[in-house]
Amino acid sequence: MPRHTVDGRQMLGARIILQALEEQGVEVVFGYPGGAVLPIYDEIFKQNRIRHILVRHEQGAVHAAEGYARSTGKVGVVLVTSGPGATNAVTGLTDALMDSIPVVCLTGQVPTHLIGNDAFQEADTIGITRPCTKHNYLVKDPNDLAKTVHEAFYVARSGRPGPVVVDLPKDVMMSEGTYVTAPRGIKRQQHKTYRPAHTPDPASIEAVVDLMVNAERPLFYTGGGVINAGPAASKTLTALVKDTGFPITSTLMGLGAYPASGPNWLGMVGMHGTYEANLAMHDCDVMINIGARFDDRVTGNLQHFSPNSKKVHVDIDQSSINKNVIVDIPVVGDAGVALTAITKAWKARKTRPKPKAMKAWWADIKKWMAKDCLDYTQAGPVIKPQYAIQRLFELTKNRKTYITTEVGQHQMWAAQFCRFDEPNRWLTSGGLGTMGYGLPAAIGAQLGNPKGLVVDIAGEASILMNIQELSTAVQYRLPVKVFIINNQYMGMVRQWQELLHGGRYSESYTDSLPDFVKLAEAYGMAGLRVEDPAKVDDTIKEMMAIDGPVIVDVRVDQKENCYPMIPSGAAHNHMILGPEDEEEKAITGDGLALV
Amino acid sequence: MSSNLYEGSVPMSVLKDTIVYRHTIAVLVDNEAGVLARVVGLFSGRGYNIESLTVSVVDEEAQLSRINLVTSGTRQIVEQIKAQLGRLVPVHTIKDLTDEGPSVGRDLALVKVDGVGEERIEALRIGDIFRCNVVDSTNGSFVFEVLGKSEKVDAFINLMKPLGLVEVSRTGVAAIARGAGGMVDEASLEPLPKPKPSAWPKTKSTPKRKTAEKKSAKKLSPKRKTAAKKAPTSSKKKR
Numbered sequence: 068m069p070r071h072t073v074d075g076r077q078m079l080g081a082r083i084i085l086q087a088l089e090e091q092g093v094e095v096v097f098g099y100p101g102g103a104v105l106p107i108y109d110e111i112f113k114q115n116r117i118r119h120i121l122v123r124h125e126q127g128a129v130h131a132a133e134g135y136a137r138s139t140g141k142v143g144v145v146l147v148t149s150g151p152g153a154t155n156a157v158t159g160l161t162d163a164l165m166d167s168i169p170v171v172c173l174t175g176q177v178p179t180h181l182i183g184n185d186a187f188q189e190a191d192t193i194g195i196t197r198p199c200t201k202h203n204y205l206v207k208d209p210n211d212l213a214k215t216v217h218e219a220f221y222v223a224r225s226g227r228p229g230p231v232v233v234d235l236p237k238d239v240m241m242s243e244g245t246y247v248t249a250p251r252g253i254k255r256q257q258h259k260t261y262r263p264a265h266t267p268d269p270a271s272i273e274a275v276v277d278l279m280v281n282a283e284r285p286l287f288y289t290g291g292g293v294i295n296a297g298p299a300a301s302k303t304l305t306a307l308v309k310d311t312g313f314p315i316t317s318t319l320m321g322l323g324a325y326p327a328s329g330p331n332w333l334g335m336v337g338m339h340g341t342y343e344a345n346l347a348m349h350d351c352d353v354m355i356n357i358g359a360r361f362d363d364r365v366t367g368n369l370q371h372f373s374p375n376s377k378k379v380h381v382d383i384d385q386s387s388i389n390k391n392v393i394v395d396i397p398v399v400g401d402a403g404v405a406l407t408a409i410t411k412a413w414k415a416r417k418t419r420p421k422p423k424a425m426k427a428w429w430a431d432i433k434k435w436m437a438k439d440c441l442d443y444t445q446a447g448p449v450i451k452p453q454y455a456i457q458r459l460f461e462l463t464k465n466r467k468t469y470i471t472t473e474v475g476q477h478q479m480w481a482a483q484f485c486r487f488d489e490p491n492r493w494l495t496s497g498g499l500g501t502m503g504y505g506l507p508a509a510i511g512a513q514l515g516n517p518k519g520l521v522v523d524i525a526g527e528a529s530i531l532m533n534i535q536e537l538s539t540a541v542q543y544r545l546p547v548k549v550f551i552i553n554n555q556y557m558g559m560v561r562q563w564q565e566l567l568h569g570g571r572y573s574e575s576y577t578d579s580l581p582d583f584v585k586l587a588e589a590y591g592m593a594g595l596r597v598e599d600p601a602k603v604d605d606t607i608k609e610m611m612a613i614d615g616p617v618i619v620d621v622r623v624d625q626k627e628n629c630y631p632m633i634p635s636g637a638a639h640n641h642m643i644l645g646p647e648d649e650e651e652k653a654i655t656g657d658g659l660a661l662v
Numbered sequence: 663m664s665s666n667l668y669e670g671s672v673p674m675s676v677l678k679d680t681i682v683y684r685h686t687i688a689v690l691v692d693n694e695a696g697v698l699a700r701v702v703g704l705f706s707g708r709g710y711n712i713e714s715l716t717v718s719v720v721d722e723e724a725q726l727s728r729i730n731l732v733t734s735g736t737r738q739i740v741e742q743i744k745a746q747l748g749r750l751v752p753v754h755t756i757k758d759l760t761d762e763g764p765s766v767g768r769d770l771a772l773v774k775v776d777g778v779g780e781e782r783i784e785a786l787r788i789g790d791i792f793r794c795n796v797v798d799s800t801n802g803s804f805v806f807e808v809l810g811k812s813e814k815v816d817a818f819i820n821l822m823k824p825l826g827l828v829e830v831s832r833t834g835v836a837a838i839a840r841g842a843g844g845m846v847d848e849a850s851l852e853p854l855p856k857p858k859p860s861a862w863p864k865t866k867s868t869p870k871r872k873t874a875e876k877k878s879a880k881k882l883s884p885k886r887k888t889a890a891k892k893a894p895t896s897s898k899k900k901r
C-alpha cells in the first residue's frame with residue numbers, strides 16, 4: 068500500500084504491526100506462535116509480503132535474526148509469545164546486546180487488564196529484558212503501535228546497534244487504532260531524547276593524525292564497530308591501512324573488515340590471537356582502536372596492557388571509552404565517518420612517520436611472524452581439528468561463503484584459520500559466548516543470502532544446545548552445512564581443566580553423544596562422517612555438492628589444545644605458544660580466579 | 663611525540679586519579695513508566711554506588727522528571743556512570759552538579775525522638791540550634807523536621823542517637839546548580855549540549871600531585887574510602 072493511503076487510516080492493532088513491519092522493509096520474521104500473539108499470526112496468514120520462518124525454539128529465533136542482521140546489514144526481526152516465549156528469547160537478546168546486533172523482538176503479552184495478576188503465561192517481559200536490550204517498550208494504546216514499532220527500528224539500527232523489545236498486550240492488538248507512517252527525511256533523525264553520536268569532533272581527528280604522523284611503532288586495532296558501520300567503512304579502513312603502511316589487527320568481532328589476505332594483516336588479537344598481533348599490541352607506541360572495546364579477552368592483564376603506547380579510541384558509544392582502558396584521545400562517533408575524516412586529515416598532512424622507524428617496526432613484526440604461531444602437524448591416523456578447519460576454508464574460499472560458529476575451541480580455530488577478506492561473512496557469538504548460536508545464525512544468514520554457502524563450524528557439545536533448528540533448516544530447504552568438530556569433549560573446558568585444574572576433567576566429557584549421521588537422517592537431511600585425515604577433502608567436497616542441509620561429523624583428536632593462548636591474568640608478551648611452553652608458564656595466583 | 667594532546671571532556675591525568683569522590687548528578691528524564699527502574703537497574707547491574715536518589719515530576723506539561731543522584735567513585739567511574747546514563751533512551755540531559763560549577767543541595771529528614779526529662783529538653787535544645795521545626799509532639803516524643811545539607815542532617819541525627827532516637831525518614835538530596843540558566847532545554851531537537859569544559863583540578867605532573875589533591879579537596883570535597891564509613895543512618899541506600 069502506498070504511504071499516503073495508509074497514513075491516518077484506522078486498522079486493527081495486529082494489522083498496524085504488520086503494516087509497520089512492511090514499511091520498515093522487513094522481509095523475514097523469525098518466530099514461534101502462542102496464545103498472546105495469535106492476532107499477529109492471523110494477520111501474517113492474510114498476507115504474503117512478509118515471510119515468517121517458524122523456528123523450533125525462541126532462542127533460535129533471536130540467533131537466526133542476529134545471523135540475518137549480521138550477514139545483510141538489515142535489522143533482524145523476531146516474533147514470540149508471552150511468558151515462556153519471551154523468557155526463551157532472553158539469551159538471544161543478551162547475545163545481540165553484547166555484540167551490538169540490530170534486532171527488533173516483538174513479544175506477546177497478556178491483555179492489559181490482566182497485567183500484574185499472574186495471568187496464564189504472564190511474565191514481566193519489560194522487567195526481565197530491561198538489562199538485556201538497548202531499549203524496550205510496552206504498548207498500551209493501539210494508537211501508539213505504529214509509532215512505537217517505527218521507533219524500535221530506529222533505535223535498534225542507529226548509533227550502537229542493539230536489540231529492542233516491543234511488548235504487545237493481546238487486547239491492544241485486537242483493538243482498532245490509527246496507523247501513522249514513519250517520519251521521513253530530517254524528521255527521521257529526530258527523537259525526543261535519543262541522539263546517537265555520528266560525526267566526531269574535528270579537533271579529535273586532528274589529534275589522532277598528529278599521533279599517526281609522528282608514530283614509530285603504530286598499530287590499528289579494529290573491531291565490530293567497523294563492520295557495523297557498513298561495508299563502505301571497511302573499504303575506507305583498507306585504503307587507510309594501505310596509505311599509511313601501518314600494521315593492523317582486529318578483534319574476533321571485527322574479522323573481515325580488513326582483508327586477511329592484505330599485506331598488513333597480523334591476524335586476530337587476544338587470548339587466542341596470533342603471536343605477532345599480541346606482541347605488536349604490547350610493543351606499539353601508537354594504538355588506533357577503531358570500533359573495538361578493550362574487552363578483557365583482548366587486553367589480558369590490564370596492568371600490563373600495551374604499557375608504552377598512546378591510545379586512540381574511536382567508538383560510537385561514549386560509555387565504551389575510558390571504561391576498561393583510559394585512552395589519550397577519545398573520538399566519539401561512527402567508525403566509518405571517523406575513518407573518512409582521519410583519511411582526509413592524513414592526506415592533508417605533509418609529515419609522515421620516519422621510514423627508518425617504520426622499517427624497524429616491520430622488521431620486529433616479521434620476526435614475530437616467523438614464529439609461525441598457528442603451526443600444527445597433521446600426522447598419524449587422527450584428524451587434527453585445525454587441519455579439518457583449514458581444509459574447509461581452502462575448499463570454500465572461492466565461494467560466497469558465510470561462516471558461523473558455536474562456542475569453544477572450534478570457534479577459536481575457525482577464527483584463526485578462516486581468513487576473511489570481506490565483512491559480514493563471519494558470524495560468531497563474541498561478547499556472550501553463547502553455545503548454540505551457530506546453527507540458528509546460519510539459518511538466518513542463509514535466508515538473507517540464498518545464494519551463499521553457509522557453514523556452521525560447530526562443536527559436538529554446542530550443537531546439541533539448539534539442535535532442534537535442523538528441523539527449521541529442513542522445512543525451508545535451507546542448505547546450511549553443519550561441520551561438527553567432534554572431539555567428544557567440551558574442548559575449551561577440558562583445555563582449561565588441563566591447564567588450570569590439574570587435569571581433573573570434571574564433567575567435560577560428553578558420554579552418550581548421538582550418532583550425528585543418523586540424527587541428520589532422522590531430521591530428513593544428509594549426514595556424513597569422516598575419521599581419516601586422507602578423506603577430509605573428499606568429505607568436504609561431498610558436503611558442498613549436496614543441494615540441501617548436511618551434517619558432517621568430523622572425528623578429531625580429543626586432546627588437542629588451542630594455541631597460542633594468553634593465560635588469564637597474564638600480559639600479551641607472556642603467551643603460551645604450544646605444549647612445550649605450558650610447564651614454563653603455568654597459570655597460578657590471581658589468574659586462576661579469572662574467567 | 664606531539665605535545666598538545668586532545669583531551670576530550672575530561673583530561674587523562676584526571677581520569678587516572680584514584681581518589682573516591684562523591685558526586686551529585688541531576689538527570690532529566692521523560693516521565694514514562696519504568697524510567698526509574700532503568701536508572702536504578704543500571705546502578706545495581708554495574709555495581710555503582712547509590713547514596714541517595716530522589717525523583718519527581720518537575721514539568722507536568724512536558725512530562726519531565728528529574729532524578730537527583732548522589733554517588734561516589736573514582737573519576738573514571740563517575741565519568742562511566744554519566745556515560746552509561748547517557749545511553750538510556752528516555753534520558754534528556756545529565757548534569758554533574760559537583761563537577762560543573764557551584765550548586766546547592768538540600769536534604770530533609772523527619773526525626774522521631776522519644777524521651778522524658780533532661781533528655782527531652784536536650785533534644786529540643788539541639789533541635790533549636792539546628793533550626794528544626796517540631797512538627798509533632800506528645801508527652802513522650804517529638805518529631806523534628808531538619809533541613810539542610812546532608813552533612814547537617816547527618817550531624818543532627820547522630821546527636822539524637824543518645825537522646826532517644828527511634829525513627830528517621832529522609833528525602834535524599836534535591837540539588838540544583840547556582841546562577842542563571844537551567845537544564846530543561848525545551849526538549850529541543852538540537853544535539854545535546856557537549857559537557858562543559860570541566861572544573862577538574864589539573865593533576866598533571868606527579869611531584870605536584872599532593873598539593874593538587876589538597877586543593878581539590880576543598881573544591882570538590884573528596885571522600886576517601888575510609889571516610890565513606892560514616893555512622894549508618896537509616897535512610898541511606900547502599901548497595
Ligand SMILES: Cc1ncc(C[n+]2csc(CCOP(=O)(O)OP(=O)(O)O)c2C)c(N)n1
Nearest residue numbers: 475476477502526527528529556557558559
Ligand atoms: C550456553 C553456554 N554454556 C556453557 C558455556 C561454557 N563453555 C564454553 S566452551 C564450552 C565447551 C564447548 O564444547 P564444544 O561445543 O564441544 O566445543 P569445543 O571446545 O570442543 O570445540 C563450554 C561448556 C558456554 N559458552 N555457553
Ligand SMILES: [Mg+2]
Nearest residue numbers: 526527556558
Ligand atoms: Mg567438543
